[in-house]
Amino acid sequence: MADHLKAAFCRCAEDLPEDVLVLSAGSEGLTLSYDSLSMKGDLSDMLPRVRKENLNRELLVKAAGLNRLANQEKALFAVDATAGMGEDALLLAASGCFVKLYEKDPVIAALLKDSLKRAAKIPELQEIVSRMELTEGDSLEGLSSLQGKPYVILLDPMFPERRKSALVGKKFQLLHYLERPCEEEEALLNAAIQAGPERIVIKRPLKGPYLGGIKPSFTMEGKAIRYDCLLQPQRVSGMKER
Numbered sequence: 001m002a003d004h005l006k007a008a009f010c011r012c013a014e015d016l017p018e019d020v021l022v023l024s025a026g027s028e029g030l031t032l033s034y035d036s037l038s039m040k041g042d043l044s045d046m047l048p049r050v051r052k053e054n055l056n057r058e059l060l061v062k063a064a065g066l067n068r069l070a071n072q073e074k075a076l077f078a079v080d081a082t083a084g085m086g087e088d089a090l091l092l093a094a095s096g097c098f099v100k101l102y103e104k105d106p107v108i109a110a111l112l113k114d115s116l117k118r119a120a121k122i123p124e125l126q127e128i129v130s131r132m133e134l135t136e137g138d139s140l141e142g143l144s145s146l147q148g149k150p151y152v153i154l155l156d157p158m159f160p161e162r163r164k165s166a167l168v169g170k171k172f173q174l175l176h177y178l179e180r181p182c183e184e185e186e187a188l189l190n191a192a193i194q195a196g197p198e199r200i201v202i203k204r205p206l207k208g209p210y211l212g213g214i215k216p217s218f219t220m221e222g223k224a225i226r227y228d229c230l231l232q233p234q235r236v237s238g239m240k241e242r
């Protein structure tokens, strides 16, 4: 694993140099740590949000239109092109979607894989997680070789403002050592449009610019973020620059 992560391997905690990010494997899963901060992926935190009585109130579920699409015979196909720690993807899967997740950072992908493995042992999450399939890699490539057209593609690229935001939970602070601001936003959006989904949902900072300068069909605002939604993105013409 160390080779894959291009990291140095250390068998003993005492041998670790100071001032480095450490990924350690223990009986309770993978932990990322630096100084006094440590985190592991833990989708059990999401349990209250995926419960039936709460799920349809989630802004993402509404932005994806999933609150109005209950009781589908076949699971809708969703793609989370910027998976991170998989929380948004979990909401999509809890709403009945089969979700293909792409995460290109190998350390974040390893933490997410481990988190999904542990979530699969939690009875209330087991079925939901069984509809989530993680691929470690760049979604720019993944989106061009999908089997079938997705119903929804979620894009949540890292934006610089969020690095400084007090709204970023403590547990995610460490990830910011790994996440890079997305330099390929426009390419990502184009790849999502080319994949031919019914809609693209883009998570943005409340006051941030439109991704790629493309005006969405509609926007849903929360307290700290908003979702820009593009309906039938391939057919929409005359999208205006902001």
Ligand SMILES: C[S@@+](CC[C@H](N)C(=O)[O-])C[C@H]1O[C@@H](n2cnc3c(N)ncnc32)[C@H](O)[C@@H]1O
Pocket (backbone or CB within 6 Å): 081, 082, 083, 084, 085, 086, 087, 088, 089, 102, 103, 104, 105, 108, 137, 138, 139, 140, 156, 157, 158, 159, 179, 180, 182, 188
């Ligand atoms: C802001 S986080 C996403 C958080 C996620 N929505 C969640 O619920 O945890 C953005 C993530 O997208 C990943 N990413 C950015 N560009 C990507 C790409 N082209 N392919 C795959 N992953 C990408 C980054 O490594 C980072 O982990």
